[in-house]
Amino acid sequence: MFSIASKVPSVLYKSASFLRLSSTLAFIETSPEGKVLQSSLSALNAANQLGNPISALVVGSNANAASEELRNKIKCGNLNKIIVAKNAAYDNFLPEMLTPLCTELLRSDQYSHFIVSSSSVGKNVLPRIGALLDYQPICDITKIVDANTFVRPIYAGNALATVKCPQDKKLISIRSSSFPSIEEGANEAEIVDAPLMESSSLGTQWEGASLVKNERPDLGSATRIVSGGRGLKNKETFERLVTPLADSLHAAIGATRAAVDAGFCDNSLQIGQTGKVVAPDLYIAIGISGAIQHLAGMKDSKTIVAINNDPEAPIFQVADFGLVGDLNEIVPELTQKITK
Template sequence: MTILVIAEHDNTSLKPASLNTITAASELGGDVHVLVAGLNAATVATAAAQVAGVAKVLHVDADTLAHGVAENVAAQVVALAGSYSHILFASTASGKNIAPRVAALLDVAQISDLTKVISADTFERPIYAGNAMATIQSVDTVKVMTVRTTAFDAAAQSAQAPAAIEVVASVAVAGKTSYMGSEIAKNDRPELTAAKVIVSGGRALGSQEKFNAVMIPLADKLGAAIGASRAAVDAGYAPNDWQVGQTGKIVAPQLYIAAGISGAIQHLAGMKDSKVIVAINKDPEAPIFSVADYGLEADLFTAVPELVAAL
């Protein structure tokens, strides 16, 4: 049994989510190969070869793979699929974009948001926004899966010699999809899904100006990433890429501070695996208190500035 992990990268560095996915692949019990598909991404292939648990790295270099266009990467994965029993992607925007295409082209069912490996064909995943866990068994010859990265530790650097790197020829693509450009939001703060500390604000903040005035000083003191509930994002208080929850980003930091967030199940689904959860809300009945390790029943406009001053 051989497992293929699709590395997520920017042609320069391996994204942390790939390390969690490699850990999940290692729990399946077979040899783990990593596919690095990109352009001039030799440094990524070298980094992947140095990860514990990786037996081989497949490196594909082509202009059509430079920007991770889903259709092009999917074609490359499908060309290699015959040699593998499992194909794993991180459950990120990129992984969720490519994996369904691979599953459709292979005519198999996709297993989404893997959180636990029970055996080579039996897995656990959340359903109903994490209110229940489903145990599923797949009889597909090739199992295409996305991995909820917060459920697995990141793979460490290998103490052994680096894995072999095999150069693989690229495949022809249909050319019906082309990369036109990107608008990348610049952020000096830690990446939300990789941050160890996250402070999140909700609709109770009332406006973008108040959101920034209250949350940014706290984030600065803690060196934290900033998150937001969907209600805050929909109201325009925070940008889309700050959204935490079922329809946003799934996070599991060491410390998660939720200010003015009531705790709708859609938000809890995205952060309840955090190691320590601190909730600040003046409503004693707020659902967020049911998952919080520490709860402060107080007006956030008073409590948060006091916390910043104390820090």
């Protein structure tokens, strides 16, 4: 593949910011059917806040469907190009396959910003691109102050760092719960093909996936979450109390690390510093003390309801509504009233 950047020594290339205009490359994740994920709509919103022209990169067998969705369902005046890499090799978002493509685009085009959501795909791809291009990524940002300045949580969300980045290319991952989805509508973006890449020489290939089938809303994007902690005592009580309440609210189920470690539920449900970060409209915390590592994953929820028999439990400091009492009595009563 011919590119201008490949002919320019990297030091000169990095310092030659005058060669570039400000523009943003946004990486878009999709479902296997090619539906754009909510987290990527948030990434587009973040890209839009930079005010630069945006190119959106969609990949995989169903990249055409994703490109149509981006053009016809999203109101974003800054989105002027949709780059389509229709290739089954990208279907499972293997970082070994995606990194060369993103790197090639970032090298050869005049991008000042690269934005991806802070999902497992983003977390896999961003450091690789940073290492190959020799730029420091700025991870998990929650706010854009200006094109060079970003806010990101540190110390498990206990402090916010405002980071000014002097690099001429900013490689950014966003915390999607901090950026609402971009507005619905349509745009005039041009659809173009991505450069053809040689197949990876790393010998990595997708062997298969074993997925737990779940009818519930996805934890990362659910608007309501019912979450259980160690106060539920065992798996049987967790399932008997948390599941019906979640059913009655059409909510996703979450848990603390203590509940996961004790085997009450699957570890994919863990919320917190070392689990998922969520910000639903409603978060119901049952038998959860409110340790900082748990709060790091849910304290941005719009309305927090806590059920705990200890009035001094720290969860009440972040709760909008607190029910002090035995969860074995409160939860069935609440479920019954909601179901009625």
